[in-house]
Amino acid sequence: MLTKKYTNVRVTTCDAELEFVIQSSLTGRQLFEQVIKTIGLREVWYFGLQYVDSKGLLTWLKLNKKVMSQDVGKGQPLCFNFRAKFFPEDVSEELIQDITIKLFYLQIKDSVLNDEFFCSPETSVLLASYALQAKYGNYNSSYHTSDFLSNDQLLPRRVFNQFRLNMNDWLERITNWWSDHYDMSKEIAMMEYLKIAQDLEMYGINFFEIKNKKGTELYLGVDSLGLSIYDKSDKLSPRVGFPWLEIRNISFNDKKFIIKLLDKKCSDFIFYVPRIRINKRILALCMGNHELYMRRRRPDTIEIQQMKNQAANEKKLKMLDYSKISNESYAREKAEQKQREAEKEMKKMNEILNKTKEELNIMCRKYKQLQKQYIELNKSKILLEKKEREMEKLNAQLLSQNHMSEEERNILISKICLHEEEIQKMRDVVNTKTSNINSQQLDFDVIKAKNVDSKCFLDEIDDKISDDGIELSISEKSSMSTINDELNREINVSVKKKLELLTKELDNFKYEENMTKFDLLHQENKIVGKDKYKTLKQIRLGNTKRRIDQYENM
Incomplete structure (x- = not known):
């Protein structure tokens, strides 16, 4: 029986459960450091500890406060999930350690399979082929039979209901691509999976319900490149975008958010949130993403x-x-x-x-x-x-x-x-x-x-956020050319061709009536030649005043 001075804690990563006994005086940082030390992680700046608070909302543990002083509940053990809080702009350029790649891979794979963000049927087949290479290595037709793979969840469940294909039909298409990955190491297969996943429209974006001054219900998207505004009916294609280089200050008063832009001539970007509780969450995500955005554009530290x-x-x-x-x-x-x-x-x-x-x-x-x-x-x-x-x-x-x-x-x-x-x-x-x-x-x-030791980043998010806002420092040398350069990325040509061929093939077996809203939006985007990066370029065109006006008129 534990005394009041000690508490049982269970931390769930994407592939393990960790048990700790902690002192009641332990801070979030000390618990976080125990976790990263246990799993051998050094790229700590992407991750955080998540828990469900007393109102049933997912909340990030504050590292600079005592664990027990936060709304973590009183049950035994206290349960936390170790998850990526921030996402890289380019996984192949930024992720270093194998453990970091693995944690991102497992989390993104779960998100794809659980439909947490949209992935088209043809892309989910390609991702499944890399997932099998990462799990089992080289494909062997005599060993990797349908019975052998029957317990693996390979595709999002909605996909099975959208086509006149049985499990063996899907396995045939998945294993055809799996065999193409012969001699690919498991680590490379995970990285290839992530490289494709990061091109998905909703990858790495935190969405929040907001309203503009007119009262129009919209979504705010916060990600590694900046802030984007979406129509309530379309989370795939943002309408207006503001990169981090254009934003100098974010503050809030009650449910009202005020974002001051670098161009002082244009009016403030103002929106309203339905619940006060999410204010600091938006601020923390803005702070962390902005800090990582600026760090990527500085020379690497010695570490x-x-x-x-x-x-x-x-x-x-x-x-x-x-x-x-x-x-x-x-x-x-x-x-x-x-x-x-x-x-x-x-x-x-x-x-x-x-x-x-x-x-x-x-x-x-x-x-x-x-x-x-x-x-x-x-x-x-x-x-x-x-x-x-x-x-x-x-x-x-x-x-x-x-x-x-x-x-x-x-x-x-x-x-x-x-x-x-x-x-x-x-x-x-x-x-x-x-x-x-x-x-x-x-x-x-x-x-x-x-x-500079990059570990200080973990403290910056908690320590720099005031009760109602943050000042974002921008290099004077930054320019719109920098913003455009980061979007000069296209989906791999060979991958694109593979996906186009499979799409045509699947069209013959489609149940049109079972297509979701996202499927239809994705098809419309493909018809007009839009993808994630072309859309991001488009929504950043023009001066900030024009984009503010566009947002206010939505």
Whole structure:
């Protein structure tokens, strides 16, 4: 029996259940750190702990507050889900660790299969083929029979009701594509799955019900690229978009949200939410997505560089092992090449580590120099102030002594002149020292900025959010060309062709009456040649004033 000082906690990840006994005084951060330490995760900035509060709403655990002070319930054990809270813009460029890729893969796969966001029937078949490669490896027709796969959920349940096809018909199409992935490692299969999933229209978007000033019911979409506005009847195609680079401040008052844009000439972007409870959730998502958006556009920290090098070496070693299993002779030949590459990468990593140590040593030396110079500067300032006070006394003495002899007056004036010269020299010394310190402080800040530990991101979201708003810092060098560059991505051509062929084939077996609203919207978009990235480009065209007007008139 646990005392009041201790509580049982169960944390569910996408593939495991973790049990902890925690002290009642434990903070959300301390619990979060126990979880990431247990699973070996370093890319912590994407994730959070989620729970169902007393009103039945999914809520993110605040890391800077005690677990027991939040609305987590009083049952035993306390239950949390470890989930991705933020999503990368490009999984292949940003996700580093295998564990991170796996967690994203499992979460996105669950979302697709449970219809949490729309995935077309043809795309769900392609995703299923990668899921089987990730789970079982290479396809073997004599082993991977329909009976063997009968317990696997491969497609969203709605898909089975939309076509005149039985399970074997679907398996035939899925395994045809599965066989195309022969010799693909499980890790690569997961990444390929994510690369396709991230092109889905609703991927990585948090939707909130809002109203504009006219009272029109709309959806606000918050994601890695910015804020988007959707018609209530269409979550696939946003109508208006505001990238993070255009937003400088977000605040709220009661149910009213006010978003100030970088263009101060245009009016504020204002919307209303139905429940006050979701205010801080929107703020937290805006804060986190904006911070990650800006971080992606800065050079990698030393920590990220090290993680990337380590992951690259681990992947090379895994590929080496995989090659050996698949073809011994071929693997032996490639092993030497892989080893050379691994050694080269290791050398590169060591160079980075040495450079890091060098920079840290320089930073320490500069810090000590700065401390010493600050002490000297303060001493000089004290002496200067003392000399100035003496000067004031001498001047006062000169003015007050009316009956002073000419000789005494000349001696006093000489003293004052001498003091003036000394004071000027001391001021010059103080100014020179101040200038030197400012120059060295600038150098110190530059070195320090290069070595920022990215873990501080976890604290920023909780600590920087005030009760009613956040200020978003934007680089002055950012421009609309940057915004357009991030959308210059198209769905893979070969994948596109595969999907088009399967779509034509499936059209012959379709139950039109069972098509959902999303299916019909998706078909309309395909007919006019729209996809996710073309739509995002379209909704960001024109100046912010025009887009604000467009939003207000919806």
